[in-house]
Amino acid sequence: MPSSALTGSTAPGRSLASRFFAWHLRDIMLVVVLGAVFGFLYWALVQGWIVLSVAAGPLGHLTQHVLLGGWLIVAPVAIAITRRPFAGIVAEIIASVIEVVFLGSAVGPLLFVAAAIQGAGSELPFALTRYRRFGWLVYAVSGALGAGLVFFYSAFRSGWYGTDLLLVRFVIQVVSGIVLGGLLSKVIADSLARTGVVDNFAIGRAGRAA
């Protein structure tokens, strides 16, 4: 496929966004698809969660920290498959765009900010290994950072500072990040690689080289 002629067109004067996206269309599409599927699954889960959290009263407010790691999964999976810089941040932002623009999540544009911070946190450990190491530890650190960084933004946005439960919230959220956003992401990425569906992406090439 002569994709280089199609994708290497970063003519001068084009916007930063389009140069930022000087990726193969296949990789962009993959990230969009991941955002769509996880957006759909979250949407299905959230329907149940709203009922649960209303039923649990004020404590229901804490359940959001238990599930937070789930919102991180898309970033490590996108990084593991495409192995491109910024893949995690882009994946999180696209997932949030799909939630806000297409699924009509009325959290609004502030979700983009949270998504970018989550993506940056999740991406950092992979970037430090120069997208070469994909062991359990890197995933776990990724989940912890993704959940940990965004906590400070959420705490400001939702006014958790100065309340008694600040530390409890933080610990629950980071644990959730490690388990759901880190370790579960590795399980999903490795399982996807085993199905062969991502053989045409960087993860497939890395698997064949190994």
Place this chain on the structure above:
Amino acid sequence: MTLAAAPVRDSPLARRNPTVKLVVLSAASVVMLFVLDPVTPAVVYLLGLVGVVVGGRLGLWPVLRAQVPFFAFAVGVFSINVLSRPGTVLWQEGALRVTTEGLVVGGALAARTVAIGILSIGFVLTTDSLALMTSLNQNARLGARPSYALMAGYRLLQQLPGEWATIRNAQAVRAPLGRNGTVRRGPAGFGRAGFALLVLAIRRGEQMAQSLESRGLGLSPRTVWHPVHITAVDLVFGAGTLVVLGGLLVASAVFGVLGGPGALF
């Protein structure tokens, strides 16, 4: 179960440029983040409610119904602040105590939740998603490849509920039956169906990428059918909305009710 948004009704708000609306909504949301008194966001909410109901020709009832999750979230935010924020104790009964600070900050956060909520609902209910992507592509210079990839993703998203039902039905045919003869459904099944959906979507995404590339997406220069413009009315709308918000903040500061993030600490 459908993920396709209802068609947008024609209204003054629906005719505004989607990019301008998004910019106004983002600016207002960010400004509201730094307001922490109960009165200012409450006024923003009331103005926003009137603006959305009248400007969007939506009717009061559908708008209030769309806000139910926000009301629920606001109640949660309010009650957790009232009960867990230290300060001057107003009322105490065992481990439960209510503080003045908790009431003020909780009220401010609840009011902000519904204030940002009404603006977002106004945006979502009056903006067609494809028109927004087209406008972002043409007015905000979002690249053609991410724009069209997102639109293709939207098409895929609409097909997902159908695929999900197919996968769940296929599972149900082979699933072990419970004692009363019905299919046992558990979280494991949900996970397996989710994974199957992911594989199917990745495969379809790759096919979409190939067909978009084979049709020359990414080549420049591109021409567009039905160009989208930002008109003078759009600019007046955007500037006017932000001026009203700014004026409200100034008035709030003059009357001494405006509070900043310092209230948290």
